Amino acid sequence: MKLLCKDNQYFEALADSCDGIDLALVEVGMEAPSSGFDKIVYVGDNVDLGRVLTLLHEVRSVAVVQRNQRIKNDLEYAQRLTQFGDQLFTQPMAVQLPNLEFNERVDFTSHMDKSKVVSKAEELIQRSGVQNVSDTLRSIVEELFMNAIFDAPREAIKKGWGVDYVRGKSCSFDFGYDAENFCISCSDPFGSLDVDYLLQRLKIVFDKGAGQSINFGEGGAGLGCFILLENSVQMTIAVRAKKMTFFSCLVPRWSSRKDRVLNSKSLHVVRYL
Amino acid sequence: MSAKFDLKLQKDGDKVNVTLSGVIDEDIDFTKYPIEGAKQIQLNLGGIKSINSCGIREWIKWINKAKDASIVYDQCPKIIVDQINMVEGFLPSNGRVASFYVPYYSEESGNEKNILFTWGKEFTDKGLMTPAAVKDEDGSEMEMDVIEAKYFKFLKK
Numbered sequence: 001m002k003l004l005c006k007d008n009q010y011f012e013a014l015a016d017s018c019d020g021i022d023l024a025l026v027e028v029g030m031e032a033p034s035s036g037f038d039k040i041v042y043v044g045d046n047v048d049l050g051r052v053l054t055l056l057h058e059v060r061s062v063a064v065v066q067r068n069q070r071i072k073n074d075l076e077y078a079q080r081l082t083q084f085g086d087q088l089f090t091q092p093m094a095v096q097l098p099n100l101e102f103n104e105r106v107d108f109t110s111h112m113d114k115s116k117v118v119s120k121a122e123e124l125i126q127r128s129g130v131q132n133v134s135d136t137l138r139s140i141v142e143e144l145f146m147n148a149i150f151d152a153p154r155e156a157i158k159k160g161w162g163v164d165y166v167r168g169k170s171c172s173f174d175f176g177y178d179a180e181n182f183c184i185s186c187s188d189p190f191g192s193l194d195v196d197y198l199l200q201r202l203k204i205v206f207d208k209g210a211g212q213s214i215n216f217g218e219g220g221a222g223l224g225c226f227i228l229l230e231n232s233v234q235m236t237i238a239v240r241a242k243k244m245t246f247f248s249c250l251v252p253r254w255s256s257r258k259d260r261v262l263n264s265k266s267l268h269v270v271r272y273l
Numbered sequence: 274m275s276a277k278f279d280l281k282l283q284k285d286g287d288k289v290n291v292t293l294s295g296v297i298d299e300d301i302d303f304t305k306y307p308i309e310g311a312k313q314i315q316l317n318l319g320g321i322k323s324i325n326s327c328g329i330r331e332w333i334k335w336i337n338k339a340k341d342a343s344i345v346y347d348q349c350p351k352i353i354v355d356q357i358n359m360v361e362g363f364l365p366s367n368g369r370v371a372s373f374y375v376p377y378y379s380e381e382s383g384n385e386k387n388i389l390f391t392w393g394k395e396f397t398d399k400g401l402m403t404p405a406a407v408k409d410e411d412g413s414e415m416e417m418d419v420i421e422a423k424y425f426k427f428l429k430k
Contacts, residue, residue: 111299130383131383131384131385132376132378132383132385132418135323135351135352138322138323139323139325139352142298142323142325142326143325143326146299146325146326146327150299209360209361210359210360210361211333211360211361211362211363212361214329214330214333214360215330216330216334220326220327221326221327221329221330222326223326223329223330223360224325224326227325227326230355230359254383256378256380256416256418257376257378257418257419258378258417258418258419258420261419261420261423262420
């Protein structure tokens with residue numbers, strides 16, 4: 001692992017455990033190495049969302065993590081994704097929350113299953129004993145559900161793939177928490193997401209404002225992923241084209257709403273061609 | 274969190290009172306609730322449980338049909354205040370907020386309480402007059418659980 005940060009010594013222990021992984025850890029603002037490293041993780045202080053999105057446009061860039069109280073977990077997660085990213089599609093909670101306390105999966109195939117999914121989210125909140133995350137987690141579930149049920153198949157059809165290849169397959173929600181965080185993940189069997197288009201779209205919403213960016217025509221409103229980012233402190237996007245798209249959002253479990261808003265956001269992207 | 278949506282619309286001359294509850298999502302059909310031609314529209318939003326991105330879009334399309342009306346949003350829950358702040362046009366230029374909820378949180382107990390801020394009491398055109406002290410049922414002090422500059426941004430418009 002190559003370290004190009006203002007406080008390299010902080011990351012040296014992590015670097016030792018990443019031997020053999022072609023990962024460069026680069027301070028936001030420094031130039032990433034032009035060769036020799038397949039993947040880049042950017043690190044910065046209070047990096048604003050617009051900058052996070054711009055940095056992730058770079059094809060080798062796999063994450064932007066914030067230098068805050070979650071940085072150690074964030075970097076270890078980035079490392080796990082580099083080695084075991086494909087496990088997001090099979091065991092998402094094991095990759096995201098290694099010290100899992102609770103995990104449940106809900107499969108769904110149509111819009112009719114929405115109430116089933118929402119009920120599971122409610123159970124998660126009840127079981128966790130946390131009061132002040134209800135609307136946050138509900139917003140996340142709403143947008144992830146619509147992505148999987150409406151946006152993903154629509155994109156597959158637009159690409160000319162048809163949807164026969166997914167006949168009989170279902171989407172999945174995974175709900176989980178550990179001592180510190182809730183995690184809600186959603187995967188669909190279409191794999192139709194264009195990550196770079198999504199990042200560009202998010203940047204437009206960030207730059208112009210949500211009100212100026214709404215799509216009033218056919219299809220989705222174009223705000224869903226922005227709402228996901230607004231409601232989480234870490235988001236993961238993974239795509240295996242024509243196989244699966246995966247979204248995941250992390251929400252701190254024992255924190256005030258104010259602290260959640262103050263947390264600058266980390267974003268991880270896994271691209272499989 | 275029931276998935277059901279309910280809207281009661283009462284007309285009184287050219288004034289319309291609307292009470293909404295439940296979830297505003299991709300299933301919403303606001304065309305069933307015409308508000309064109311009204312001169313005053315009072316919307317009681319206290320019963321809204323959630324609104325997603327499709328619901329936001331449909332709301333804006335609907336509320337824009339009453340461009341000539343004086344519109345009042347009453348008892349806005351936090352999720353509605355968040356949209357007012359995040360999405361330009363969610364509160365139209367001919368609209369104002371008469372009351373809205375502010376979450377308070379106790380670090381000690383983890384309890385949350387929503388306090389209603391009403392125009393003329395907790396806020397006016399001159400600014401905020403926040404309650405002196407808020408306590409939970411156990412007597413623990415609670416603090417306003419929002420970033421004030423962000424949450425009250427709409428009051429400055």
